[in-house]
Amino acid sequence: MTPTRQDLAQSGTLEELYGKLDRIAMGPGWNKPTPSLWQAPRKTLVPAHWRYEQARGALDAAGRLINTALAERRNLILVNPAEGNTYGTTRTLVAAYQMIMPGEWARVHRHTPNALRLILDAEPGTYTEVDGVNIAMEPGDVLLTPNWSTHGHGNHSKACAYWLDFLDAPLVQLLEPMFFEPTEEEGHEAFDKAAAPTTDSPFVFTLKDTLKRLDAAPADPTGPFGTQIELGAPALDTTALFMMRLAPGKRTATHRTTANNIFAVVRGSGTSTIDGERYAWKRGDVMAAPAWRPHFHEASDDALLLRVTDEPVMKRLGFHRVEGQA
Numbered sequence: 001m002t003p004t005r006q007d008l009a010q011s012g013t014l015e016e017l018y019g020k021l022d023r024i025a026m027g028p029g030w031n032k033p034t035p036s037l038w039q040a041p042r043k044t045l046v047p048a049h050w051r052y053e054q055a056r057g058a059l060d061a062a063g064r065l066i067n068t069a070l071a072e073r074r075n076l077i078l079v080n081p082a083e084g085n086t087y088g089t090t091r092t093l094v095a096a097y098q099m100i101m102p103g104e105w106a107r108v109h110r111h112t113p114n115a116l117r118l119i120l121d122a123e124p125g126t127y128t129e130v131d132g133v134n135i136a137m138e139p140g141d142v143l144l145t146p147n148w149s150t151h152g153h154g155n156h157s158k159a160c161a162y163w164l165d166f167l168d169a170p171l172v173q174l175l176e177p178m179f180f181e182p183t184e185e186e187g188h189e190a191f192d193k194a195a196a197p198t199t200d201s202p203f204v205f206t207l208k209d210t211l212k213r214l215d216a217a218p219a220d221p222t223g224p225f226g227t228q229i230e231l232g233a234p235a236l237d238t239t240a241l242f243m244m245r246l247a248p249g250k251r252t253a254t255h256r257t258t259a260n261n262i263f264a265v266v267r268g269s270g271t272s273t274i275d276g277e278r279y280a281w282k283r284g285d286v287m288a289a290p291a292w293r294p295h296f297h298e299a300s301d302d303a304l305l306l307r308v309t310d311e312p313v314m315k316r317l318g319f320h321r322v323e324g325q326a
């Protein structure tokens with residue numbers, strides 16, 4: 001029986017009180033097993049590096065072993081290796097390598113998580129259908145599928161197509177407004193094949209345009225971001241995208257922020273040092289710099305990094321802090 005006001009008031013010892021509080025789903029704030037507040041962000045998720053080369057091998061095996069009719073998507077999730085984590089690449093974002101084979105169709109669906117993709121290797125004829133428009137997927141291009149936009153992927157080329165997906169799904173899981181809907185109708189595929197892929201869409205940033213903008217941007221090789229431009233403003237409500245150009249032999253300034261950052265290598269090679277861990281990267285690799293982990297980069301040649309960050313969330317909520325620009 002649930003304790004009455006009088007039962008509770010008559011508790012003779014703290015232990016007795018705790019026992020009664022347990023039964024009414026209350027906890028003594030002065031006797032918590034773990035603190036609720038702490039001085040500075042804790043190191044929960046860890047710095048990490050994933051290699052495209054290994055993903056290619058695994059995706060090629062998956063190409064033999066699973067088809068897109070069975071799998072909603074043939075992808076490899078980059079699970080942050082922190083103990084106990086089972087999904088996110090950082091606290092709010094998840095990245096995944098995905099592949100579709102020639103002639104395949106990854107069926108249309110929509111969901112509240114915002115998504116974007118960076119194309120790694122794809123031949124002309126590979127596309128993403130976003131709200132009925134077929135957008136061409138070419139290496140180095142960045143393609144958006146915002147909250148609730150309908151999207152599917154097709155490949156009419158003769159080569160397997162590989163890309164990186166980024167979603168704010170861990171954030172949506174935390175906040176709980178998750179909705180997902182399969183929207184494929186009978187005969188959709190035949191209809192879809194008719195339309196020629198285009199890059200005339202607000203949902204794509206082509207590498208060609210990005211390079212043009214980088215050429216015109218003020219060079220800052222020893223700043224925290226090298227030479228940087230933003231794709232979108234921000235690209236998605238929760239997620240901002242920046243293309244960083246790194247100069248060979250130059251070290252970027254150490255940077256620490258409450259925002260989570262994922263870096264994907266669009267071209268070139270180099271190293272990133274994230275909270276003391278040094279990772280040597282190549283094209284297609286991914287590095288995670290979770291919140292409040294100081295990090296810097298050193299390119300060995302002319303390199304491009306796509307920075308995917310939850311900065312818009314941190315800024316909007318008043319939680320964005322940056323430290324150590326030098």
Ligand SMILES: [Fe+2]
Binds near residue numbers: 109111115
């Ligand atoms: Fe999706």
